[in-house]
Amino acid sequence: MKALVVYYSRTGHTKKVAETIADMLGCDREEIVDTQWRSGPLGWLRSGYQTTKKSLTELKALESDLSAYDVVIIGTPVWAGTVSVPVRTFVSKYKDLLCKVAFFSTHGGDDPQNEFAEMEAFCGTQPVSVVSFSSKEVEKEDYIEKVKEFVSGLEEHS
Secondary structure (H helix, E strand, C coil): CCEEEEECCCCCHHHHHHHHHHHHHCCEEEECCECCCCCHHHHHHHHHHHHHCCCCCCECCCCCCHHHCCEEEEEEEEECCEECHHHHHHHHHHHHHCCCEEEEEEECCCCCCCHHHHHHHHHCCCCCCEEEEEHHHHHCCCCHHHHHHHHHHHHHCC
């Protein structure tokens, strides 16, 4: 199975999980780069506002050829209960190049929200696997077992 982990991370939690997944799978990874400034309190407010409006953004071009991968694993932080603006933009822009997908998310609350349903609707295909991590799990390194289960599920679908 040739896999790519593609992700957006504002605070570093999603990046940390993405790197762990890519390392366990021994696969490529690529960060989604948003051209809008999202740091600090004003960036946080802008991000939340654009999320509730279901806005899209401008992304830097990808280096990877998505059509060359058997599965694309997409990671997003949860903003205002749903998928982040950069990941919504990525999925909207590249959905026709995605054969098989899997999703993961990081969130500040106790429960995942509806990010996966939205991502699935945008892709038009059901993910082979999904997993969500709280920021507390990531900060305390309590997420590794869930990553192992996620990776194992991906390998079963290859």
